[in-house]
Amino acid sequence: MSIYLKLAVEFLKIGLFSVGGGLATLPFLYKLADSYDWFTRAMLIDMIAISESTPGPIGINMATYAGYSAAGVYGGILATLSLVFPSVVIALFITKAMDTFRDNGLVKSAFYGIRPAVTALIASAALGIMKIMLVNLENGLSADIFNAKRIALFAVMLYLMKKYNKHPVFYIGGAAIVGVALKL
Secondary structure, eight states, rough: OOOHHHHHHHHHHHHHTTTTTTGGGGGHHHHHHHHOSSSHHHHHHHHHHHHSSSSSOOOHHHHHHHHHHHHHHHOOOOOOOOHHHHHHHHHHHHHHHHHHHHTTTHHHHHHHHHHHHHHHHHHHHHHHHHHHHHHHTTTSTTTBOOOHHHHHHHHHHHHHHOOOOOOOOHHHHHHHHHHHHHHH
């Protein structure tokens, strides 16, 4: 199977099943990192940082980055289109059907049931990112298992985000500057 067909199939699946936005794609991307040599889990963290720092939806940015890493420009385009295609088709059907079934109790219950699953997907992705960024398991269990600088930056950024309601770009830019200064 060619790399392009694999990219199309994998990103069609991600586009079809990652309900809840860009961060919900992360568990699927972790699986891709484990299954193919397109990118590593460490590269996935870089993809997240780049995707969060650039304009546009994170899921689409990550698909473009992953596709580009796997097969260049055409891979990036194909992965992006494959990720978006199921959403466009489903949105067209749902828009038409919602007019008919808007007040249906089963439909309302289904949407309320989906919300905890989406929350779990996003929480799982967040925990995976925290594990990679804050804990160093590459050298096994040793004294330097925790990355103190990253943990401190995480705690400071979390505090600042809760205390001050600034645009996310402010925090991303600040963290980038601190990362360069501290050589994180």
